[in-house]
Amino acid sequence: ILNVxxxxxxxxxxxxxxxxxxxxxxxxxxxxxxxxxxETAKSPEALFVMTLNGDEKKKGRISATLNTKEGxxxxxxxxxxxxxxxxxxxxxxxxxxxxxVFGQGTRLTINP
Amino acid sequence: GAGVSQTPSNKVTEKxxxxxxxxxxxxxxxxLYWYRQSLGQGPEFLIYFQGTGAADDxxxxxxxxxxxxxxxxxxxxxxxxxxxxxxxxxxxxxxxxAGGYNEQFFGPGTRLTVL
Numbered sequence: 001i002l003n004v005x006x007x008x009x010x011x012x013x014x015x016x017x018x019x020x021x022x023x024x025x026x027x028x029x030x031x032x033x034x035x036x037x038x039e040t041a042k043s044p045e046a047l048f049v050m051t052l053n054g055d056e057k058k059k060g061r062i063s064a065t066l067n068t069k070e071g072x073x074x075x076x077x078x079x080x081x082x083x084x085x086x087x088x089x090x091x092x093x094x095x096x097x098x099x100x101v102f103g104q105g106t107r108l109t110i111n112p
Numbered sequence: 113g114a115g116v117s118q119t120p121s122n123k124v125t126e127k128x129x130x131x132x133x134x135x136x137x138x139x140x141x142x143x144l145y146w147y148r149q150s151l152g153q154g155p156e157f158l159i160y161f162q163g164t165g166a167a168d169d170x171x172x173x174x175x176x177x178x179x180x181x182x183x184x185x186x187x188x189x190x191x192x193x194x195x196x197x198x199x200x201x202x203x204x205x206x207x208x209x210a211g212g213y214n215e216q217f218f219g220p221g222t223r224l225t226v227l
Contacts (some may be wrong), residue, residue, distance in 0.1 A: 102154030
């Protein structure tokens, strides 16, 4: 059974502060790691698809890193804004499969 | 362009009833996926279609769950004899082609509540 773990499960951050959280996944048969942002009552929105060990990707104030050898990815948010409040999901794609295996998510709340 | 749409957005039903949940994928996407998110958990895979055929239904929890995609576009997830444990958000996603790094585009989900 594939196990994808995210920590922490929830996080409260003051507006303007930076934050980060973790996704851990199996290091064998890795193919890709997806990060999604899911705001209440909206569709999960794709942030990054990460495929190579050492990958670093950036989109505005959000960035992510990937370590496939040790099986973890970090998501960083710089200068948090209220609109960053959402659940952040990571999802692991095993080689040869089509289904995404999700972590339980990190629920981020930005306090104004 | 239009994204993935799902109807209804909310469904409340009684234990033992039959429900159908509908998904309209992005036009031209050949692969379609169903996931279920129960409270406090991440989305869990149910089934995926490549075209009209179910390519992997290993995530369907039991034979009360069934899904179809008769014309390779719209899909319907059908749940018979609903149970309280079926209460969850049912997410649909589509992708242009299965394979590659498989970026999936999600709909907003249907929240199913079984009383």
